[in-house]
Amino acid sequence: MTSTTSQALGKDVPSTIGGVAGAPPSARAADLVARASGGKDSAPVDMHAPFTGLLTATLPQATDADARSAFAGARTAQRAWAQRPARERERFLIRLHDLVLDRQREALDLVQIEAGKARLDAFDEISATALVAAYYGKHSAKILAPRRAPGVIPLMTKAGELRHPKGVVGVISPWNYPLALTAMDVLPALAAGNAVVQKPDNQTALSALWLQELAEEAGLPPGVWQILLGRGSRIGDALVEESDYLCFTGSTPTGKALASQVANRLTGYSLELGGKNPMVVLPDADVGKAAAGAVTACFSSAGQLCVSVERIYVHESIREAFTEAFVAKTNALRLGGALDYGAGMGSLTSAEQLENVSAHVRDAREHGATVLTGGRARPELGPLFHEPTVLTDVPRQARVFTEETFGPVVSIYGYTEVDDAVARANDTEYGLNASVWSRDTDTAWRVASRLKAGTVNINEGYAATFGTVGVPMGGMKDSGVGRRNGAEGLLRYTEAQSIAAQGALKLRPFRGMPPKLWAKAMTASMRALRRLPGR
Known part of the structure; x- marks a missing residue:
């Protein structure tokens, strides 16, 4: 993989927020901080830019x-x-x-x-x-x-x-x-x-x-x-x-x-x-497109995305070709921290994330996994950079097999039967997002419907559902409760109230009418009402 040099942010930040990444914080950053409510805690915190480690702002803390x-x-x-x-x-x-x-x-x-x-x-x-x-x-x-x-x-x-x-x-x-x-x-x-x-x-x-x-x-x-x-x-x-x-x-x-x-x-x-999101590549998939899509699905925001892919299941008939193409495209990613569109992947956000990613890769190696590319931190680019990493031969005992990494690490597995791929994709406590790749959208749709995930994307990693705001987004199993986006994402913030006004006909027997006769009449009415449209 190639890299671009992380530039000194103090020189690159435009005048509107000039100095946000340096010291002292700019007036613009201070203006934004001043919008926060409260701040009487006696111990404010300093925040630092992941690209450089320089101060971004000192934040008052609420009590x-x-x-x-x-x-x-x-x-x-x-x-x-x-x-x-x-x-x-x-x-x-x-x-x-x-x-x-x-x-x-x-x-x-x-x-x-x-x-x-x-x-x-x-x-x-x-x-x-x-x-x-x-x-x-x-x-x-x-x-x-x-x-x-x-x-x-x-x-x-x-x-x-x-x-x-x-x-x-x-x-x-x-x-x-x-x-x-x-x-x-x-x-x-x-x-x-x-x-x-x-x-x-x-x-x-x-x-x-x-x-x-x-x-x-x-x-x-x-x-x-x-x-x-x-x-x-x-x-x-x-x-x-x-x-x-x-x-x-x-x-x-x-x-x-x-x-x-x-x-x-x-x-x-x-x-x-959380999520441990799978990608299933069917045997008829376009290998080049699937490999390119996997780079975005796995390494956007350095893998620090709840819906990013961390497991790829590829049919054995195309596994070698897919792996070769995917590794090549991963190696072509440019790493860097300039405030422009030059880099394909940035930095991790915190030292804790870097340590977790490094620990997962280290543990996978110790359990016999093969690192096809990446696998190293890149401190010469900035304090929190880590290479996009592709693993294979990952055993179940390795932490990365089941635990969410939340970083630029993905594991490739082969399969021969689609039923097996679906079962393995579903073999997780999580169920947030999934991805299916095929030239036949109808076939992919059928496979997608069998995956236990709140969102499933066909011939895309996550953006198709993430960007379609009209449909709900959320997780099954340990990936969450409720949905954002769509009508559900709005109605969750409301209380439903039902109001009904009854006319002259009461919903109880008329005066002098035996209850048994009332029940018989209502039974006949309900049979008739069932046949009416809209009931």
Whole structure:
């Protein structure tokens, strides 16, 4: 694999955020940090750029009291926001869509600096954010509109369904997709008439604060969306106890712990958790296209993507050709940290991620796995760079066989029967995303329907479902609960209320009518009603 030299970010960052990666933090970074709620914790934290290790910002940390105060303010702001017509909230989202696209350069720089992504991977966040804003900006009013339903007695019972906002939604966002996942969770909550209190990860907090700033510029009233910077150990209880609905993206163990806490309050939650995502290459697949698609599926954002592929099952008839093509395309990836579109893969985001990736590769080697390419950290490029790594001959005993790596490491396995490939792809505690490759879309669709994953992409790694905001996205098994995107991603933030008005005909026997005769008459009526259309 080739590399580009990581440039000194202090020289490359445009004047709008000049100095964000150096010391001291720029006025622009300080402006964004000042938007956060609270910050009375006496121990602020310093964040550093993955590309260089240089300081990006010093972040104040909220206390438990700060968090509860933010919820109180959001609760007050939410009442007025919920009274605005859904069409007005849609118009706000369309204005936000336009601002995100118009001002993308600043966000691209922020995401690269904070998360260590290649610029094209950072652009994926811009496009996802814009797509989410556009979808709910065009469809949320219709999804939320009052719905008429057939009453129990035709013409005599009028029934309908209303959707009310939950109130204040708590959102805990991860560091790996700070714009896209913020948009996917926060924007539909706002569209439904809720207020939001969000805790982004400290590492990528500036990106979330940037989107919040644009939201208020697009017309969102101050206080409706508040951002807390803080440690989970200090403000986690407040987030659980004060939220009317909790949305979390992160690890499976943390998600399970939060779910048990929320259960005691009988409030709703959605969780997007871990994955060990498979890719199944059928014997008729176009080898070149599948290999190129696998590079994107496995190494976008240096593999730090919940839906990225970590296991590839290739039919033995094309396994050698696929492996050769895939390794060659992986070797051609350019690694680098410049704020431009020159690099194909960026850096890992934290020292913890680098250690986990290195440990998985080291353990695989010790258990007899073969490293076809990669397998090394690249400190000469920057402190957290690691080569994209392709493994084969990985035994079940190796950690990488079952554990989520969340980095640029993928294992190739052969198979001879499609049934076996499906069974092995499903042989995991996770069920988030999967990918199927074939020249025959109908055949691929049948295979996809047998995979136990919340999203499955045909002849694509993850972007087809990730970018199709109109369909739900989420995990099966230990990969999560609930769905984001689509109508479900909006309705999860609402309470359904059914109202029915009964006319003159009562739903009990008339005066003097024997109950047995009433039951007989109702039985005949129900038989007749079943035959009516729409019943």
